[in-house]
Amino acid sequence: MTIAVELEKVSIQFGSFTAVDETDLEIQEGEFFSFLGPSGCGKTTLLRTISGFTHPTRGKVRIGGIDMAGIGPNKRPTALIFQNLALFPMMSVAENVGYGLRVRGVARGVRDEKVARLLDQVALTPHADKKINELSGGQKQRVAIARALAVEPKVLLLDEPLSALDLKLRQHMRRELREIQQRVGITFIYITHDQGEALTMSDRVAVMNAGRIEQVGDGRSIYAQPKTSFVASFVGENNAIPGTILATEGELATLDTPLGILTGRNPTRLGAGGEATLFIRPELLRLSDGTPSGCTIPTRVGNAAYEGSMTHLQLDAAAGTRIMASVIAAHASAHPQVGQPLNAGFDPYHAVVLAG
Numbered sequence: 001m002t003i004a005v006e007l008e009k010v011s012i013q014f015g016s017f018t019a020v021d022e023t024d025l026e027i028q029e030g031e032f033f034s035f036l037g038p039s040g041c042g043k044t045t046l047l048r049t050i051s052g053f054t055h056p057t058r059g060k061v062r063i064g065g066i067d068m069a070g071i072g073p074n075k076r077p078t079a080l081i082f083q084n085l086a087l088f089p090m091m092s093v094a095e096n097v098g099y100g101l102r103v104r105g106v107a108r109g110v111r112d113e114k115v116a117r118l119l120d121q122v123a124l125t126p127h128a129d130k131k132i133n134e135l136s137g138g139q140k141q142r143v144a145i146a147r148a149l150a151v152e153p154k155v156l157l158l159d160e161p162l163s164a165l166d167l168k169l170r171q172h173m174r175r176e177l178r179e180i181q182q183r184v185g186i187t188f189i190y191i192t193h194d195q196g197e198a199l200t201m202s203d204r205v206a207v208m209n210a211g212r213i214e215q216v217g218d219g220r221s222i223y224a225q226p227k228t229s230f231v232a233s234f235v236g237e238n239n240a241i242p243g244t245i246l247a248t249e250g251e252l253a254t255l256d257t258p259l260g261i262l263t264g265r266n267p268t269r270l271g272a273g274g275e276a277t278l279f280i281r282p283e284l285l286r287l288s289d290g291t292p293s294g295c296t297i298p299t300r301v302g303n304a305a306y307e308g309s310m311t312h313l314q315l316d317a318a319a320g321t322r323i324m325a326s327v328i329a330a331h332a333s334a335h336p337q338v339g340q341p342l343n344a345g346f347d348p349y350h351a352v353v354l355a356g
């Protein structure tokens with residue numbers, strides 16, 4: 001595989017504040033790659049650095065193997081789509097898409113042909129003559145993408161482009177963006193604080209926290225095999241139970257916690273004696289009024305919220321700890337009485353023990 005974008009020990013400082021800290025990363029050609037992280041973690045700063053609007057304080061950015069130091073945004077093989085899209089309201093859809101070609105002096109005939117092909121790729125051919133304010137939110141997104149693709153970037157950078165849309169349209173556009181990316185086959189780099197967006201669209205996701213990438217992987221491994229406490233808590237719902245490691249054996253670590261002695265996988269090979277947190281996903285708890293096999297946390301039902309297909313239970317455990325459990329609503333254990341005692345059990349291989 002060929003590397004489209006490479007960051008080598010990139011640090012970006014604003015005065016004494018470090019927005020991005022010694023980051024190494026390789027993004028492959030044709031990959032849909034997302035940066036996921038909370039507000040202020042440095043996602044936009046990294047994207048602006050790849051596009052050339054911000055310069056690294058230290059380290060190198062390479063695109064297509066070429067060091068981008070001293071190369072301005074207009075000279076890079078990248079295009080950036082902003083959150084507000086920045087479309088030209090007085091121009092038609094076709095004029096917007098052809099704008100970049102017109103300013104580059106591309107001849108009319110060539111331009112028209114290319115605009116027609118791009119409109120077809122983003123399914124806007126019937127809307128070519130409309131003005132921007134005659135379009136829906138999703139159609140405007142597609143105009144912005146076609147306009148960016150017109151100048152044939154090798155890498156398309158997208159800065160939270162769906163955040164202004166309502167939930168239904170956002171979910172629809174996730175599929176559309178992914179389909180457009182697969183059709184045109186170039187690298188998409190996408191930033192978002194919405195984990196659903198990142199996990200559903202991307203080949204790989206980088207989870208960022210406070211200027212550092214904590215983990216890179218496909219959606220499944222980020223969700224099921226978090227490598228840090230931050231990733232375990234930030235991506236998806238999780239129960240976090242702090243404790244002290246009593247013993248380790250093979251892949252497993254056993255913790256002394258306020259909720260009892262609990263065991264989980266120990267992927268980072270933490271040693272006995274240290275403080276750690278055991279994470280167990282709400283949907284991986286088995287609820288029973290008997291004694292389930294594996295680890296058991298005694299609880300009482302605090303609250304049950306029915307949400308269509310799933311029921312979300314809040315369970316009160318020892319030491320004022322609240323445990324979340326999600327059960328398929330059709331399942332018998334999804335309808336307990338408030339105050340009823342229930343044991344929440346789990347298979348130790350479904351839980352993970354991480355530092356912090």
Ligand SMILES: Nc1ncnc2c1ncn2[C@@H]1O[C@H](COP(=O)(O)OP(=O)(O)OP(=O)(O)O)[C@@H](O)[C@H]1O
Binds near residue numbers: 017039040042045046
């Ligand atoms: N030009 C600047 N001068 C000073 N500090 C800046 C500048 N640009 C960004 N920062 C700081 O760098 C940090 C990272 O900002 P950045 O915009 O990259 O975050 P983000 O992860 O994209 O957040 P959001 O999701 O809110 O857009 C923030 O603390 C921000 O205040």
